[in-house]
Amino acid sequence: MISECGANVVAAPLSGQRPWAPTQRESNPLVPATDEPFNCLSAVELFADLSPDELAAIDRMAPSRTYRTGELVFSQSQPVHALFVLQSGRVRVFRVTEDGKALTMAILEPGAVFGEMMLVGQRMYDNYAEAIEETLLCELSVTDVEQHLLSDPRIAIRISRHLGEQVARLEERLTDLALRPLLARLASTLVRLAEPQRRSRTGHVTIRLTHEQLAGLLGTTRESTSKAMSDLASRGLIRQSRGRIVLLDVPAMTALSTATA
């Protein structure tokens, strides 16, 4: 199950396809992104300050494994005990209520780091994480994190920054949910999803999500989401196809997202 982090990993779609590499590295495409000995970490912003040697050291203590579509990474019964680095595939982090309704906290793309909640000593942590594609993760144990990462100021700062950003994004979502009508929230969410994406020369961005998945992020139903999406489409702001959304006019969407009624 737990295989060494390396080797068979960096296959096809990592280079141009989805731009999950940190920006510094994009501007310097000298590194061929192939058979480097440490695949887990080299592309992760968190470790951007480290030398190759240091990276390798950390990499050695980060075993990795694959998850099949639908497989749970953690849950109530399998509480978090590690920090995860997403290498390939996609992971959905979500919560469920007693009666089965769910709200998804995030849909993570390669390069993302998650599982920070282990820091708070997993009291109540009702988060689930599931692979929504064939996925490869590598994981660092709590003690490794505390001893090797937080004790290194360069990384400690980045961790804090990362958590701070998460707080900022959650606060944004919270006020959106509380104060804005569905259409604005939808626009806002789509723009947010588009952000990390590289946009084509035309300014278009493609998001690979179904209405159902979007609804999970919005905290609303699939039906309402479809309705709102049709609305956006009829305004010419997006184009749709099965499981795929193309944003045609990001500025207009951004404007819409600050509408209050």
Next chain:
Amino acid sequence: MISECGANVVAAPLSGQRPWAPTQRESNPLVPATDEPFNCLSAVELFADLSPDELAAIDRMAPSRTYRTGELVFSQSQPVHALFVLQSGRVRVFRVTEDGKALTMAILEPGAVFGEMMLVGQRMYDNYAEAIEETLLCELSVTDVEQHLLSDPRIAIRISRHLGEQVARLEERLTDLALRPLLARLASTLVRLAEPQRRSRTGHVTIRLTHEQLAGLLGTTRESTSKAMSDLASRGLIRQSRGRIVLLDVPAMTALSTATA
């Protein structure tokens, strides 16, 4: 305006009244909490690991000032450039939309630390903070934080833990808002507000908030809040008086807070 952090500060209500001191110190009431030379920091969980000398060192670089009721601590025009420690009084952190509606992110009590958003390099930070009572804050600059706090693993870990907890609480609120009806959210919020409070021998806890302020936390209107509060009162779960709420049956409230309809 900016006075040295000390001297005239530790007056009446710090000791028993509101239990904002970290638990370790409560169990050890040897320190009389009077004219110690470092008032800002000694009671803050973040610095619990530090020796008195180290505390004093940090204290020296933390100027403090008072804010009058209604005064803004930061806003758009006065963006965050520091980490604040709340010594006395209360602060409300909130966001506003274009049309003037507001959602309050938190109401902070003495001992709280806030302003972590400076970590993310204040791009979009639409948070406001206002004193809702006569308030005394002391502040640490960004550079101080990065150089002296994050570089110290003991503090770095606590900062990360603190941010992690904030993430957890925000995720909780987000799902509450998305998936639970008002009454459950109200119960949940009251219980959350009661948590840090010491409860009397009868199990009762008092919360000093108006319906208006509660509504701000709930993301709803004052009227709806009043209605729901009446409901709780008629069930015998709370007792009310002007600006004051007494929780009579925390377990029952907790149960209510997980209701889904």
Next chain:
DNA sequence: TCTGCTCTGTAACCGACAACACAGATAAGA
């Protein structure tokens, strides 16, 4: 090509909560 699944569009009904509109109640000051 046919079968079946998942994804998307639409429509009628209904319910929780917002908006608006007052009235009484409590506290602070003059």
Next chain:
DNA sequence: TCTTATCTGTGTTGTCGGTTACAGAGCAGA
């Protein structure tokens, strides 16, 4: 004590979005 501002209680009406219920559409495998 009287005045005034701030809180709190409650009713009426409107609406956004949830619910339920289908139907068509794209795609996958037999």
